[in-house]
Amino acid sequence: xxxxxxxxxxxxxxxxxxxxxxxxxxxxxxxxxxxxxxxxxxxxxxxxxxxxxxxxxxxxxxxxxxxxxxxxxxxxxxxxxxxxxxxxxxxxxxxxxxxxxxxxxxxxxxxxxxxxxxxxxxxxxxxxxxxxxxxxxxxxxxxxxxxxxxxxxxxxxxxxxxxxxxxxxxxxxxxxxxxxxxxxxxxxxxxxxxxxxxxxxxxxxxxxxxxxxxxxxxxxxxxxxxxxxxxxxxxxxxxxxxxxxxxxxxxxxxxxxxxxxxxxxxxxxxxxxxxxxxxxxxxxxxxxxxxxxxxxxxxxxxxxxxxxxxxxxxxxxxxxxxxxxxxxxxxxxxxxxxxxxxxxxxxxxxxxxxxxxxxxxxxxxxxxxxxxxxxxxxxxxxxxxxxxxxxxxxxxxxxxxxxxxxxxxxxxxxxxxxxxxxxxxxxxxxxxx
Numbered sequence: 195x196x197x198x199x200x201x202x203x204x205x206x207x208x209x210x211x212x213x214x215x216x217x218x219x220x221x222x223x224x225x226x227x228x229x230x231x232x233x234x235x236x237x238x239x240x241x242x243x244x245x246x247x248x249x250x251x252x253x254x255x256x257x258x259x260x261x262x263x264x265x266x267x268x269x270x271x272x273x274x275x276x277x278x279x280x281x282x283x284x285x286x287x288x289x290x291x292x293x294x295x296x297x298x299x300x301x302x303x304x305x306x307x308x309x310x311x312x313x314x315x316x317x318x319x320x321x322x323x324x325x326x327x328x329x330x331x332x333x334x335x336x337x338x339x340x341x342x343x344x345x346x347x348x349x350x351x352x353x354x355x356x357x358x359x360x361x362x363x364x365x366x367x368x369x370x371x372x373x374x375x376x377x378x379x380x381x382x383x384x385x386x387x388x389x390x391x392x393x394x395x396x397x398x399x400x401x402x403x404x405x406x407x408x409x410x411x412x413x414x415x416x417x418x419x420x421x422x423x424x425x426x427x428x429x430x431x432x433x434x435x436x437x438x439x440x441x442x443x444x445x446x447x448x449x450x451x452x453x454x455x456x457x458x459x460x461x462x463x464x465x466x467x468x469x470x471x472x473x474x475x476x477x478x479x480x481x482x483x484x485x486x487x488x489x490x491x492x493x494x495x496x497x498x499x500x501x502x503x504x505x506x507x508x509x510x511x512x513x514x515x516x517x518x519x520x521x522x523x524x525x526x527x528x529x530x531x532x533x534x535x536x537x538x539x540x541x542x543x544x545x546x547x548x549x550x551x552x553x554x555x556x557x558x559x560x561x562x563x564x565x566x567x568x569x570x571x572x573x574x575x576x577x578x579x580x581x582x583x584x585x586x587x588x589x590x591x592x593x594x595x596x597x598x599x600x601x602x603x604x605x606x607x608x609x610x611x612x613x614x615x616x617x618x619x620x621x622x623x624x625x626x627x
Contacts, residue, residue, distance in 0.1 A: 195544070196551065203552035210524055214556070217520045221560025221607075224513030225600045226567025231499070231506040233568065233592045234575060237585045238398070238495045242386045243326065247485035248451045249288075250324065253281065253444045255465055256479035258425045269479045270423060270440040272394060275412075275433065277468075278442045282318055286460050287446035289320040292408050294442050295395045295419040300404070301369040302357060312353060312403035313419070314370075315392075316411035322348075322379075324447050325391060330354075332364035332379035335407050343413040346406075348379035353403040370404065371416055381405075387585055390485055392443050393492050394420040398582035451484070458482045496582070514607045517556070521611035525549055532618045542616040549615050553608025554601050561600025568596060 207214040241247050255277055256269035278292045296314040321327065322334035331354075335346050347368060354363055363377045381401070388397035406416070418433065418441065426438035433441070448457060461480040468474040483491060525532075532545055568588065575586040588596075 195547070199548045199551035200555065202548060203555045206524070206528070206552060207555075210527075213520055213524050217517050217524075217556045218559045218563060220513040220517045220520070221557055221600055221604055222563035222567055224510035224603065225561055225564025225596060226571060228503075228506040228510045229564065229568040229588075229592065229596050229599065230571030230575065231503045232595070233572060233588055234499055234582075234586050235495065235503050236592060237387065237587070238499060238582055239489075240387070241486060242388060242390050243485060245326070246447065249448050250485050251287075251446050251448065251454060251457065251482050252484075252488045253446060253461065254481035254483075255461065256476050257438070257440070257468065257474050258476055259438075260475045261425070263476055265477070267479075269481060272421070272423070272440040273442045273444045274440050275435050275437065275442060276473075277464075278444045279435070281444060281446075281464070284464075286457060288449050289324045289447040291318050291320045291324050291391075291445045292442055293317040293321060293391060293445070294408070294411075295392055295402065296406075296411060297417050297419055298371045298404060298406075300353075300357070301372075303368075313399070314404040314406055314411075314416070315402040316406050316408045316416070316418075318408050320447075321405070324445060325386070328382040328384050330380050330382040331362045332377070334379055334405075340407045340409050343409045344407060345373060345375045345410060346378045347375040348381065348405040349377060350381050350401050350403045350405075351383050352401075354380045370406070371414065373414060375406070379405075387582075388489065388494050390489060390494070391445060392420065393488070393494065394443070396581050397494060398580075398585065454482060454484075496580075510603065514603055517604065517607040518610055521549075521553055521556075521608055522614060525611045525615040528615075529618045532615055536618065545616040545618075546612045549612030550605055550608050553604045553612065556608075557601040557604025558597070560604060561597040564600055565593070565596050 243250065253273065254269045254271060255273060257274055257277060258270065273292075282290050282292055294316050296316055297311055298314045299309045300312055301309045315321075319335050319337045319340045322329065327334070329348075330351060332348070334348055335344060339346055347370065349357070349363065349368070351360075354360060357363070357368065358366065363380060366377050367374050368377055369375075385401050389395075389399060389401075390397065411418075412433065415433070420441065422432055422439055422441040424432055424437065424439040428434065428437040428439050431437060432439040446457065448454060458480060461482065462478050465474060465478040465480060469478070535545065536542075572586045572588060576583050
């Protein structure tokens with residue numbers, strides 16, 4: 195029967211071309227607008243590391259003085275260098291990482307080439323394993339090289355392409371901030387979306403061009419990026435080991451999510467010890483959030499994207515209301531035809547199915563046109579100056595969602611008109627003919 199109803203729907207479309215075009219346009223406009231914003235929201239709010247996002251935890255402690263203390267408030271959103279290095283040395287997790295962003299100057303080997311600024315990532319040795327960083331050539335640095343302040347570097351694929359034409363550059367030397375670094379690794383194509391390991395720089399920016407050991411960066415006093423909060427006298431160096439300043443991100447990877455409670459207790463004990471030692475003044479206040487919890491807490495998805503999403507779905511609702519009216523007019527205009535079918539033995543449920551098949555067919559056509567509009571909308575998004583704009587692309591799941599949403603929306607719009615159509619009394623219609 196589905197094929198028969200489909201054939202009837204196509205014939206109906208040919209008889210009422212203007213109404214059909216209006217319905218398809220209404221569905222397409224609503225689908226195009228909603229899928230454009232839904233795709234952007236999907237890209238920005240997705241799990242950036244699904245295999246282990248529930249096992250990676252961001253650590254926060256509260257090392258501030260009692261000045262301005264308010265019970266229950268959020269502790270510092272970043273860590274001091276002293277606490278970070280202390281936790282790193284104790285190694286209570288499967289892996290642990292200190293990290294921070296920076297900006298360095300690369301001096302190209304080519305004679306006459308001008309020095310270039312590039313973003314850098316300073317990190318301890320577990321960074322590559324913890325965040326599943328793919329390496330095309332070579333390796334990351336070891337814990338021994340980190341402790342020894344080795345002058346080694348890992349390049350991003352883009353930096354390697356630019357400086358060495360994409361060849362295997364491991365073993366070569368690159369001059370960074372006036373110092374020679376030995377290249378020990380080159381990343382494959384890699385971009386976390388969002389770049390959750392440091393939410394205090396642009397989380398939708400591209401991958402850093404260089405990766406250097408954290409200890410080396412401090413030994414050479416390399417420049418850093420990101421926010422810094424100090425609550426005491428840093429002696430002119432907010433990056434020193436004992437400076438009362440929070441400016442580092444500290445991550446720990448645990449064997450399983452169930453280990454989080456034990457690790458939290460460890461942080462509580464650590465805080466208590468620091469208070470007894472006189473470093474901490476405030477009551478113990480720790481936070482341990484996994485990747486998705488941290489993203490949600492920090493509201494990583496821009497507020498304007500959420501607003502646009504709601505507005506787009508509101509627009510889709512308006513389009514559906516219009517479609518309901520058009521379908522209602524169309525079906526009731528065919529009351530005579532429906533009355534004849536009912537008189538020949540068609541049940542009300544069959545009439546209802548026939549009308550829904552016609553509504554669903556409108557949804558498929560609207561989905562096709564809506565897909566084109568969504569692609570145009572995403573192209574327009576990519577022209578914006580926002581750092582996440584380049585990520586606005588339709589993937590396979592969103593492509594399927596486009597048609598699923600279009601058909602679902604049209605079926606919902608067709609329920610009321612179909613219900614009214616199946617109520618047509620055959621006797622009255624036959625008498626009126």
